[in-house]
Amino acid sequence: RIDGRRLWDSLMEMARIGATPAGGCNRQALTDEDREGRDLFVGWCREIGCEIRVDRMGNIFVRRQGADAELPPVVTGSHLDTQPTGGKFDGVYGVLAGLEVLRTLEDNGIQTEAPLELVVWTNEEGARFSPAMIGSGVWAGEFSLEYGHNRADKAGKTLGAELERIGYLGEAPAEPHPITAAFETHIEQGPILEMQDEVVGVVTGVQGIRWYDVTFHGTPCHAGPTPMADRRDPVQALSHLCERLYSEVKAYSDDARMTCGDLRAEPGSRNTVPEKVVLALDLRHPEPEGLEHLHRTLYRLAEQVQEATGTTIDVREEWHSPPVQFDRGCIEAVDGAVKALGYSHRQMVSGAGHDSVYVSRVAPVSMIFVPCAGGLSHNEKESAEPDHLEAGCNVLLHAMLERAGV
Amino acid sequence: RIDGRRLWDSLMEMARIGATPAGGCNRQALTDEDREGRDLFVGWCREIGCEIRVDRMGNIFVRRQGADAELPPVVTGSHLDTQPTGGKFDGVYGVLAGLEVLRTLEDNGIQTEAPLELVVWTNEEGARFSPAMIGSGVWAGEFSLEYGHNRADKAGKTLGAELERIGYLGEAPAEPHPITAAFETHIEQGPILEMQDEVVGVVTGVQGIRWYDVTFHGTPCHAGPTPMADRRDPVQALSHLCERLYSEVKAYSDDARMTCGDLRAEPGSRNTVPEKVVLALDLRHPEPEGLEHLHRTLYRLAEQVQEATGTTIDVREEWHSPPVQFDRGCIEAVDGAVKALGYSHRQMVSGAGHDSVYVSRVAPVSMIFVPCAGGLSHNEKESAEPDHLEAGCNVLLHAMLERAGV
Ligand SMILES: NC(=O)NCCC(=O)O
Numbered sequence: 001r002i003d004g005r006r007l008w009d010s011l012m013e014m015a016r017i018g019a020t021p022a023g024g025c026n027r028q029a030l031t032d033e034d035r036e037g038r039d040l041f042v043g044w045c046r047e048i049g050c051e052i053r054v055d056r057m058g059n060i061f062v063r064r065q066g067a068d069a070e071l072p073p074v075v076t077g078s079h080l081d082t083q084p085t086g087g088k089f090d091g092v093y094g095v096l097a098g099l100e101v102l103r104t105l106e107d108n109g110i111q112t113e114a115p116l117e118l119v120v121w122t123n124e125e126g127a128r129f130s131p132a133m134i135g136s137g138v139w140a141g142e143f144s145l146e147y148g149h150n151r152a153d154k155a156g157k158t159l160g161a162e163l164e165r166i167g168y169l170g171e172a173p174a175e176p177h178p179i180t181a182a183f184e185t186h187i188e189q190g191p192i193l194e195m196q197d198e199v200v201g202v203v204t205g206v207q208g209i210r211w212y213d214v215t216f217h218g219t220p221c222h223a224g225p226t227p228m229a230d231r232r233d234p235v236q237a238l239s240h241l242c243e244r245l246y247s248e249v250k251a252y253s254d255d256a257r258m259t260c261g262d263l264r265a266e267p268g269s270r271n272t273v274p275e276k277v278v279l280a281l282d283l284r285h286p287e288p289e290g291l292e293h294l295h296r297t298l299y300r301l302a303e304q305v306q307e308a309t310g311t312t313i314d315v316r317e318e319w320h321s322p323p324v325q326f327d328r329g330c331i332e333a334v335d336g337a338v339k340a341l342g343y344s345h346r347q348m349v350s351g352a353g354h355d356s357v358y359v360s361r362v363a364p365v366s367m368i369f370v371p372c373a374g375g376l377s378h379n380e381k382e383s384a385e386p387d388h389l390e391a392g393c394n395v396l397l398h399a400m401l402e403r404a405g406v
Numbered sequence: 407r408i409d410g411r412r413l414w415d416s417l418m419e420m421a422r423i424g425a426t427p428a429g430g431c432n433r434q435a436l437t438d439e440d441r442e443g444r445d446l447f448v449g450w451c452r453e454i455g456c457e458i459r460v461d462r463m464g465n466i467f468v469r470r471q472g473a474d475a476e477l478p479p480v481v482t483g484s485h486l487d488t489q490p491t492g493g494k495f496d497g498v499y500g501v502l503a504g505l506e507v508l509r510t511l512e513d514n515g516i517q518t519e520a521p522l523e524l525v526v527w528t529n530e531e532g533a534r535f536s537p538a539m540i541g542s543g544v545w546a547g548e549f550s551l552e553y554g555h556n557r558a559d560k561a562g563k564t565l566g567a568e569l570e571r572i573g574y575l576g577e578a579p580a581e582p583h584p585i586t587a588a589f590e591t592h593i594e595q596g597p598i599l600e601m602q603d604e605v606v607g608v609v610t611g612v613q614g615i616r617w618y619d620v621t622f623h624g625t626p627c628h629a630g631p632t633p634m635a636d637r638r639d640p641v642q643a644l645s646h647l648c649e650r651l652y653s654e655v656k657a658y659s660d661d662a663r664m665t666c667g668d669l670r671a672e673p674g675s676r677n678t679v680p681e682k683v684v685l686a687l688d689l690r691h692p693e694p695e696g697l698e699h700l701h702r703t704l705y706r707l708a709e710q711v712q713e714a715t716g717t718t719i720d721v722r723e724e725w726h727s728p729p730v731q732f733d734r735g736c737i738e739a740v741d742g743a744v745k746a747l748g749y750s751h752r753q754m755v756s757g758a759g760h761d762s763v764y765v766s767r768v769a770p771v772s773m774i775f776v777p778c779a780g781g782l783s784h785n786e787k788e789s790a791e792p793d794h795l796e797a798g799c800n801v802l803l804h805a806m807l808e809r810a811g812v
């Protein structure tokens with residue numbers, strides 16, 4: 001069994017880096033805070049004698065050798081970057097749970113057959129650089145390295161330049177190696193486990209996600225003398241589209257999701273009708289057909305609103321992460337561990353994207369969820385119970401040992 | 407008669423400062439470009455031997471002495487600052503038409519009885535610092551000097567500090583002095599004169615304006631796992647409110663105006679429901695009762711949308727500039743000049759705010775409009791005919807001479 005207290009203390013120590021006044025974390029990808037968090041993590045891994053390798057995407061691979069060096073490793077890991085107003089657990093828990101597993105094995109002098117590998121993936125959140133899960137995505141071959149390095153933040157800084165600046169542009173190629181099995185622990189980020197009073201979610205897959213930049217082009221004009229009927233007003237087009245899309249998404253199915261995470265008007269002067277408005281849109285559904293329906297609804301409504309308002313609406317798809325089914329064997333490994341440990345549990349589909357989505361393209365994968373208070377995540381008030389975090393970490397230990405062999 | 411060619415050339419020379427690729431101007435208040443524009447203007451005024459005085463708000467007063475130093479001056483003027491994507495004529499025309507009047511009198515060796523005064527008012531646009539017309543507003547006593555100096559731009563720089571930085575924090579008190587009469591020439595910024603094929607608008611007043619910061623407070627949460635029904639989504643509240651307000655404003659009267667000039671989401675991450683959205687709103691109506699109706703409609707709808715969405719909507723009024731009636735005598739002076747010069751004309755109410763609104767609190771005022779192409783303003787494509795600009799300037803010359811005496 002792992003040491004729940006040590007796990008908690010490490011979480012709290014990491015949470016000091018980028019701590020916000022409201023109790024959350026702002027440790028966005030490849031900022032000085034991310035560097036500080038990575039340095040702290042790497043130091044901890046060196047203390048237990050692990051080898052460290054950094055790839056061209058800044059993904060950090062920490063290896064604990066096994067008895068049989070020929071066997072592909074059993075992998076775990078997640079991310080250390082956060083949302084701008086993120087919490088203390090999203091991602092970090094998956095990394096530090098993996099570290100706690102390695103520490104526990106070290107303490108007990110246990111050697112596994114297969115090597116173990118703990119990974120920190122770069123820019124999982126997609127908050128600073130779009131899209132999300134880009135470190136694991138490039139590694140798994142979904143995106144080219146060039147595409148990854150060219151992602152730019154709102155200030156125009158590129159991911160590649162920022163990797164170099166913080167000293168985490170590694171030498172190892174960002175490409176997959178053989179893996180026996182991979183597991184990722186994470187807080188659920190939704191309300192189901194808490195509502196059902198269950199401790200562990202055995203994650204069978206991840207719902208689909210599509211991201212869009214929707215740009216509404218109008219004609220800038222003066223707020224006073226210009227008659228309303230003569231305007232091509234992009235804010236009116238935005239409100240028409242949102243109004244209709246929210247209502248169709250909600251009516252379609254309880255499983256459908258629509259989020260308007262960012263909005264920007266240009267030139268952004270109160271007494272000028274904007275030239276354009278840019279909306280960062282996120283649509284999700286667990287079924288491919290459902291997601292396709294939402295996608296088509298967006299394009300249909302954009303065309304209607306464009307005609308009704310005289311504006312031009314440009315819908316550009318930024319990212320598509322189709323629904324994913326995890327590996328049956330890995331799901332069973334988690335299920336077996338949960339049952340052996342006696343935790344209340346359920347099988348569930350993840351509403352959030354995770355690095356496991358891309359890892360699952362090249363290796364057998366599943367995930368382990370634990371509850372978070374009120375289902376709240378991407379929020380500074382995100383919180384989780386030490387007991388639940390400990391339970392998830394014990395499940396991870398058992399599942400990894402089962403696959404690696406002792 | 408004034409020299410239309412010289413007026414045009416001066417306009418084009420000024421337009422080079424802050425020129426944008428699309429043919430407009432970005433010479434926002436108290437930027438380096440504004441300083442350069444002011445310096446060019448001040449140099450021109452020195453060439454014709456005028457005295458220059460700058461007040462604590464950076465308003466520039468240029469005086470041409472009259473025969474009777476005891477008489478209060480006849481005043482004209484406008485502003486040199488522009489919108490971020492502004493045109494070459496808005497404001498600048500009123501300043502350089504005044505300069506052209508002074509140059510014409512100088513050329514012809516004409517001395518007026520009363521002195522003449524040409525004023526450049528600070529930050530008329532309200533684009534960089536809110537509200538609009540703050541230079542004339544402080545001068546006229548509508549706002550305190552402290553309020554004026556403390557206005558901050560989006561980057562947090564204050565108007566007072568920026569005045570000092572560009573060297574236009576003058577010594578003269580920003581307070582009114584006796585004025586015989588004041589006139590301001592301006593492009594119409596709307597479509598009426600062009601549609602009616604008329605050359606001059608005799609402006610009888612200015613419609614009312616109310617500005618608001620509307621802040622929609624929600625609960626940040628994850629775009630994926632959070633059920634739609636559990637969200638307090640400020641973007642949904644924004645689109646509900648805009649949808650209803652646009653429709654009620656348009657239904658109320660053809661004279662009513664609603665503009666959503668700026669929008670901002672925080673923290674602005676695509677996969678997080680925003681914590682808040684801030685909308686910069688502008689409502690206008692020519693009648694006090696009409697403006698009051700729009701104001702009450704905004705508050706009523708905000709309350710309804712707040713209840714329907716579970717968000718908190720904070721409506722903060724930033725500025726109220728009630729409808730203004732100009733001085734009958736000044737209107738007649740403009741009317742007489744237009745008729746004497748034989749230009750086609752009409753009386754009209756201004757849809758845009760102008761420094762004349764605040765000057766009219768302490769002096770008899772009216773304005774002279776000329777057409778602009780397609781009624782387009784606050785747009786880089788803003789344009790006006792040299793003949794029309796010349797006509798407006800001739801009307802200004804005649805009205806000023808009539809009031810100052812020769
Ligand atoms: N786990 C998590 O918050 N990932 C961010 C990617 C997403 O938007 O789902």
Ligand SMILES: NC(=O)NCCC(=O)O
Nearest residue numbers: 224271530531538758759
């Ligand atoms: N003339 C002009 O564009 N003034 C700006 C103030 C307003 O918004 O009406």
